[in-house]
Amino acid sequence: RTEQARIRLYIPLNERISADDYRKYSKVLANKIGHKVDEGSYQPSRCFALPVIQKGHIFIKRVNDCPIIDVDMLEQWSKELEQSNASPNVIGYTRRDSAYWRDIAFGVSEGERNSTLASITGYLLRRYVDPNLVYGLVSAWASVCKPPINQSEVNNTFKSILKKDSKSS
Numbered sequence: 001r002t003e004q005a006r007i008r009l010y011i012p013l014n015e016r017i018s019a020d021d022y023r024k025y026s027k028v029l030a031n032k033i034g035h036k037v038d039e040g041s042y043q044p045s046r047c048f049a050l051p052v053i054q055k056g057h058i059f060i061k062r063v064n065d066c067p068i069i070d071v072d073m074l075e076q077w078s079k080e081l082e083q084s085n086a087s088p089n090v091i092g093y094t095r096r097d098s099a100y101w102r103d104i105a106f107g108v109s110e111g112e113r114n115s116t117l118a119s120i121t122g123y124l125l126r127r128y129v130d131p132n133l134v135y136g137l138v139s140a141w142a143s144v145c146k147p148p149i150n151q152s153e154v155n156n157t158f159k160s161i162l163k164k165d166s167k168s169s
Contacts, residue, residue, distance in 0.1 A: 009033075012068040019044040025074045028081055040115050054146075096123070107144035114157065117142060117149060121161040131162055 009029075017025065022044045030037040053059045096119070108116050117138060124134040135158055142149035 013074075014068055014070040017071060021071075021074075024078055025071075028074055028077045031081055032077060038112060038115075040112065107141065107146060109146045113142070113145050113149050114153070117154065117157050118161055121158055122165065125161065125165040134158070 011029065023042050026037075026042050030041070104112075104116050104120070120141060121134060121138050124137065125131065129137075138158060139151065139154055142151070142154045
């Protein structure tokens, strides 16, 4: 079952880096690779040593003993990326396209569930969908995630997003 395949890329560095550098360099590497990356991947707290392997799911492992990337190279790439993205007085955000919504429509797996729940909730509330309907829809959506999201977690996330949405209205 690889309908929502995930790639975990571990890159040894020549020295330790800070959490801020991790965020910066992981964005640089994602840009260099050119593969769509979950925004949560840029959070250092999500970086861990071993993936969770679920029974019945395919796990493909490939190892390449190529030379490590050094931090100086990452810093150079970071500066190049900043220069290529520099556009004065433009503030942007990542807009979710229809492919994103299609991919998450029938649930997501562990590691993406909470941020996706918040994303769906906020998306619907910002489009003035009645909060009662939004609550029902996200509750149903949460039940088809792998594993399902606990209803108390759905409640807490929904209340938090609803509160933020109410303040901005």
